[in-house]
Amino acid sequence: MPRYDPLSPAQRSERMSRILNADTKPEMIVRRLVHGMGYRYALHVKALPGNPDLVFRPRSKVIFVHGCFWHQHRCRQYRMPKTKHLFWEPKLAKNKARDGRNQRELRRLGWRTLTIWECQLKTGTVLKSRIKRFLGT
Ligand SMILES: [Zn+2]
Helix, strand or coil, rough: CCCCCCHHHHHHHHHHHHHCCCHHHHHHHHHHHHHHHCCEEECCCCCCCCCCCCEEEEHHHEEEECCCCCCCCCCCCCCCCCCCHHHHHHHHHHHHHHHHHHHHHHHHCCCEEEEHHHHHHHHHHHHHHHHHHHHHC
16 A cells, blocks of 8 residues: 655745755754854845855855755765655755856855854854854955
8 A cells, every 4th residue: 555645846935945944953053153143134035046045245255054955065964864865865966066067156156155054053162263264244
């Protein structure tokens, strides 16, 4: 008997995109940190490739906050679910390819990019000085 799935494919993909685009916790942590350091930014600028999470217009710089799973960071936190491997792998590979394209496109347009990974949020002061180095004073 086929497994019962209460969601239609359209509903499922709508739910997925909501999860992917939500103000995720790692992003909130970075926002608070950056704001607390005195920098001001715009959020999710749709006109820019990849909708960067934090946009520093006068500096022509953007910060992406990436979840290790969704964006395929090869770190300890990154784990491909064993059972749903065939389901996830193409989707996640697509995410990663798209990230690369967006960042190249941003650079081409004169933007500098910094990617902060979920697993780097715990590094506290190291992360802070990375952000400061990137954004300048
Ligand atoms: Zn990671």
